[in-house]
Amino acid sequence: MRNRKFIYTLISVAFAVGFYIYDNYYAADTSNTNSAQNTSTSAFLPSSTTGVIARHNFYTVSYNENFEQAEWVAYELESSHIKSANFKRPYFVEDPQISTKSASYRNYKNSGYNKGHLCPAGDRKFSKEAFDETFLMSNVTPQIYEFNGGIWNRLEQKTRYWAKKYKKLYVVTGGVLEPNLKTIGSENVAVPNYFYKIILDYQEPEIKAIAFLMPHKKSEKALYKYVVSIDEIEKLTGIDFFPELDDSLEDKLEKSNSYANWSFR
DSSP states (O other): OHHHHHHHHHHHHHHHHHHHHIIIIIHHHHTTSOTTSOOTTSTTOOOOSSOOEEEOSSOEEEEETTTTEEEEEEEEEEGGGOOOOOOOOOOOBOOTTOTTOOOOGGGGTTSSOEEEESSOGGGOTTOHHHHHHTTBGGGEEEEOHHHHTTHHHHHHHHHHHHHHHHSEEEEEEEEOOOTTOOEETTTTEEOOSEEEEEEEEOOSSOOEEEEEEEESSOOOSOGGGGEEOHHHHHHHHOOOSOTTSOHHHHHHHHHOOOOTTSOOO
16 A cells, blocks of 8 residues: 555656646747747837737737728748748638727628738748738738739738848838728728838848838839838828837938848849
8 A cells, every 4th residue: 555655656746747847848948949939029019009909929910990901010021931831721710819800801702802911921931820820811901913913922022032131020011091991891991002011121230121102003113113211101100110219220210211222133
């Protein structure tokens, strides 16, 4: 009997030690296995005009219920994230983290508009989880095919090129949400007339930024034709894009509309 109690005690101790090791070592290790895990809580996160924030694993959203879409989506893009994977496309689904409820995919049926990703699925091919997350409806906006598959796609590809070249970027993108926009579906999803993308290269010693503002239409123009200052986009949207940066650096980055330090090949 005494031997049996001793054996039970040893088993209990072994289980306790096992759980301790799992909680303090294994769990800690797995939390760091993916360098793309969302770090959008950094100093680069824009302000939100609505306060409706969804922090997903691989990007962060500020949702505007009045327009039934994100006012911005922000995420980090590193050279190691650029992969060539052939994942099966999942269904678009509503975002459970949006307290006001995100728009349904049904609004797009027979609307003539594509479900345009704000954080592109192509930026998140390093894992199936990250890829699937881009199909949440909070990451979607109405775009015509000629824009979505044309100049907007060219800008997304250029952003991936810059991620490879400059190693680490911070990307913020969205539609310009303003009164009296055309809407689609029963939930009145707004169709932006303009879309923007802001890219920050935050690696020392050369910290630089570039911003694009594009009319929502087909275009064959060169990408650099759409470079504007971040200040201009802030005036249009009411969003403060880098409020936690040092003021002198923020002012310098946001007033510039130069693309001289960016490689356009």
